[in-house]
Amino acid sequence: MKSAHLEKLLLCDVLENIADTLPNVDCLTCLNTANVIVPLLRNTHQYEETVIFPTYEAASTGNASPASTRRLRAEHVEDECFAGEVTEILLAIGHGKKIENAEAIGFMLRGFFESLRRHIAFEREHVLPVIGIVDVD
Known part of the structure; x- marks a missing residue:
């Protein structure tokens, strides 16, 4: 789990760097990042939902844990949908599409990685x- 968190946080750092450097971004960085977002989230979400969340629910006392895991599962769906949109934008930029509204793209990237x-x-x-x-990281 720590490893999954670290990978996602590294992704967030790369996305933040892209957002900070818009519109002068490195196309290869955009392409590489676009190619890892969805698989990374799908793999970590599957692990969380099949291993971590059931363990958490079993170890929890009280009624809060099922509500928490339902919310976290819903966030997974939202994150994966948002990841698809971010991937499309990064692929377009990586393939040389002109960045017409750097502020909007930056806002989109920030919304994703902050979530x-x-x-x-x-x-x-x-x-x-x-x-x-x-x-303790």
Whole structure:
């Protein structure tokens, strides 16, 4: 789980760098990033939903955990849909499409990576301690 968080946080850093450098971005960075977003999220979400969340629910006391995992699962769906949109934009930029509205693209990228960072923060603060994983990163 720590490894998955680290990979997603590294992705967030790359996306933030792209957003910060718009419209003068490196096309290869955009292409490479576009190619990892969806597979990374799908793989980590599948692991969370099949291993981490059931363990969290079993280890939790009280009624909050099923509601929390339902919310986290819903965020996974939203994140994957948003990831598809971000991927399309990055692929277009990577293939040389002119950036007509750098501010809007930057806003989109920031919305995506900030959502991922919030999700990770919640898991680190609430889910991992309950299942016995200490995350000091």
